[in-house]
Amino acid sequence: DSWTFDEFEPLEAIGSGSFGLIRKVRRKTDGKILARKEIDYRKMGVKEKEQLVAEVNILKDLKHPNIVEFLERVIDRENSFIYILMEYCEGGDLAAVIKRHKESSLYIPEEFIWTIMTQLTMALHECHCGMTKGDDNNPPQPRAPILHRDLKPDNVFLDANRNVKLGDFGLSRSLTNPQKAFAETYVGTPYYMSPELISESVYDVKSDIWSLGCIIFEMCALKPPFLADSQHELSLKIKMGRIQALPAQYSNELNHVVRSMLQVNPRKRPTTSDLLAAPRIRLCKKQLE
Ligand code: ADP
Ligand code: MG
Secondary structure, three states, X not given: XXXXXXXXXXXXXXXXXXXXXXXXXXXXXXXXXXXXEEEEHHHOOHHHHHHHHHHHHHXXXXXXXXXXXXXXXXXXXXXXXXXXXEEOOOOOEHHHHHHHHHHOOOOOOHHHHHHHHHHHHHHHHHHHHOEOOOOOOOOOOEOOOEEOOOOOHHHEEEOOOOOEEEOXXXXXXXXXXXXXXXXXXXXXXXXXXXXXXXXHXXXXXXXXXXXXXXXXXXXHHOOOOOOOOOHHHHHHHHHXXXXXXXXOOOOHHHXXXXXXXXXXXXXXXXXXXXXXXXXXXXXXXXXXX
8 A cells, every 4th residue: 555646646526525535536557537535544533543444444355346446545644644546436426316306306217216226235235245255275255244334325326327336335344343332433314224223223234224225215205214303303203114105106016125124123124135036126137237
């Protein structure tokens, strides 16, 4: 990680993260456009630095067509900046897609929703059930599940062909690591937080499935499944788990899958394997191949 950052030409900023900007850059060697997370580590506490190291380590090992590709990490000690170079997703994020549709009062076509759900499920399947890379001496073997823990439309990026690239693993954790309280790192309105996290502060693969259900619901209804004016009211609604039917144009099959993911009892929710076995998702997967 001792590359000089001169090999990248800075272009415009494309987003602002909790610790700095996300900037478009051009790699001078081959002209390739990349995204660069620019983190000022002087502003970070010890915990946050550990978190960042964990994020980079998790991303480094996750290689999947529907997960943002991590390319390299550059440390600029002189200015105390860490740069994380990753694949650039020029289609923006899913939050912007939802916002555009909401503003023009147009529902998102069901076909597109299934495509997004299928690709997000494949990305999550890699996180939850992926294998180690393996080498000459060690064959690949199942590795500890990686929990994303911050699934929401803002963290689902799209490439030029509108393929899903799951990103922002800033709160993700491997299940082998000791569980830390989620609340201490969680910022923002927890629209996508699962009932078990609210009641017992526990988080497992099924909590990611809950959040996936929230994302798909929001793509259909153009608003999250649970809305409230205060955190307290929101918590109550989430724990009750009462959700409205999707707008009338969406199929029973879609309603059914979304409901299955939004069950208050985590054990009743499908795993990524269950979802990938659903007829419509299998079909969608075939079409993507
Ligand atoms: P934060 O942890 O602050 O939420 P994110 O990684 O989610 O940081 O990035 C913030 C925003 O920047 C995203 O919602 C997205 O719009 C944009 N962004 C982040 N990474 C990329 C990328 N690789 N390609 C394109 N846009 C990106
Ligand atoms: Mg984010």
